[in-house]
Amino acid sequence: MHIAALILSILLALAMLQSGVMKFVRPPWIREFAEAVHLTTSQLTALGSLQIAATAGLISGIWFPPFAIAAAIGLVLYFGGAIVAHIRSGDRNMLGANIFLAFSIATSVVLVFDIRPA
Secondary structure (H helix, E strand, C coil), X not given: CHHHHHHHHHHHHHHHHHHHHHHHHCCHHHHHXXXXXXXXXXXXXXXXXXXXXXXXXXXXXXXXXXXXXXHHHHHHHHHHHHHHHHHHHCCCCCHHHHHHHHHHHHHHHHHHHHHCCC
């Protein structure tokens, strides 16, 4: 199970790094997304910072697993909140949030089972 935890953590970290950096770079498609859910520039920056912090937690969790677990659970909450924000704003374009929520849940579960004593 350790290999699965490692692979999921690294893949999730890479996805969060890319997504977080895009929230700082702000290409047109990100600005359209932000407007659809009524996000301000400062909120977009904060969300990008959270994703980059999760990246750091997932990567450092390779050596100290509780960091990866905390980061993955934090991402479950993050994407749960993203789905709520999409619903409240009336935006039905939440495929990405749903996929990342499922990915974060799967990573959390695998990480928790990976550190349990045999």
